[in-house]
Amino acid sequence: SQKIEQNSEALNIQEGKTATLTCNYTNYSPAYLQWYRQDPGRGPVFLLLIRENEKEKRKERLKVTFDTTLKQSLFHITASQPADSATYLCALDIGNFNKFYFGSGTKLNVKP
């Protein structure tokens, strides 16, 4: 069966450190992978997109890597801040159909 896995345990880190979140998938060949941020009771907000032929993408303090051999994406937040505390979701677009499947998300807690 198709599956997208994100660490269900919360990630607790100290302010200023780099947070690294993982998204693993099986039985997919996604054309695109996206990362979203979700705050409690709010809709997810798009952060970054990476294509299957891209290894790495950066946006300000954010960096995403995409390894189609390992079927894994890593999401990094450098110089983390308490305001970065939220749940982060990965989403896969299978076959470029604009049909998105989501992981369950990882909650990030950044402590001052």
Next chain:
Amino acid sequence: DADVTQTPRNRITKTGKRIMLECSQTKGHDRMYWYRQDPGLGLQLIYYSFDVKDINKGEISDGYSVSRQAQAKFSLSLESAIPNQTALYFCATSGGVGGGELFFGEGSRLTVL
């Protein structure tokens, strides 16, 4: 004003009642989606529509129906609500192919007693 508006934001209803959740968008996008979110389960795709005449089932469409009344409007109905449909429902839009980002509404929290 929000790009994607959902109504109602909160609704409590009883088992067997018919419920409609409405979504409207001002992004001018053709593609619209309904997702359901349960704690620890992430977002599950219920239905999606790529234009007014195109409606497709997602992963968990049983017990739900949709209507695309116009490019800007996409409603989700529960014909006979049951308690395990208690969840947070999100509407989203997307601008097109190429992995276009999803724009989400603020969600509709539904409780079925």
